[in-house]
Amino acid sequence: MGIPTERIERLFALAGEAVADGEPDRARKYVARARRIAERNRCGVPAALSRRACDDCGVYLRPGATSRVRLRPGRVVVRCLECGATARYPFA
Numbered sequence: 001m002g003i004p005t006e007r008i009e010r011l012f013a014l015a016g017e018a019v020a021d022g023e024p025d026r027a028r029k030y031v032a033r034a035r036r037i038a039e040r041n042r043c044g045v046p047a048a049l050s051r052r053a054c055d056d057c058g059v060y061l062r063p064g065a066t067s068r069v070r071l072r073p074g075r076v077v078v079r080c081l082e083c084g085a086t087a088r089y090p091f092a
Contacts, residue, residue: 004041008034012049015060024082027060051078056085 015030031053038045045053052061059082061067070077078087 002041002043004037004043005046007037008043008045008049011037012052012060015053016062019060019062019065024059024066027066028058031058031060051087051089054080054083054085055087056080057083059083 011030011034015027015034018024018027018030034049035045035053035058053059054061054067057080059066059080061078061080063069066081068079068081070079072088074090076089076091078089079085080087
């Protein structure tokens, strides 16, 4: 694990804390910084972390606070409560 990956993980942890404190705008800034670090270092955001952020508005997705999670046959549906975007992820 390199320095950029550690920094990205730390920024996502800070984003989670910001959403818990009721500050989604600050969380959005942390996610944007993490994505920018991933672009600059060509390492990408880990899959486990990229699913925790909205692709459209960039807010950290915390179930019940900034997102709604529903189970459908064969997939998980996550809806952002900030912008209304929907993401669907398969599961087995």
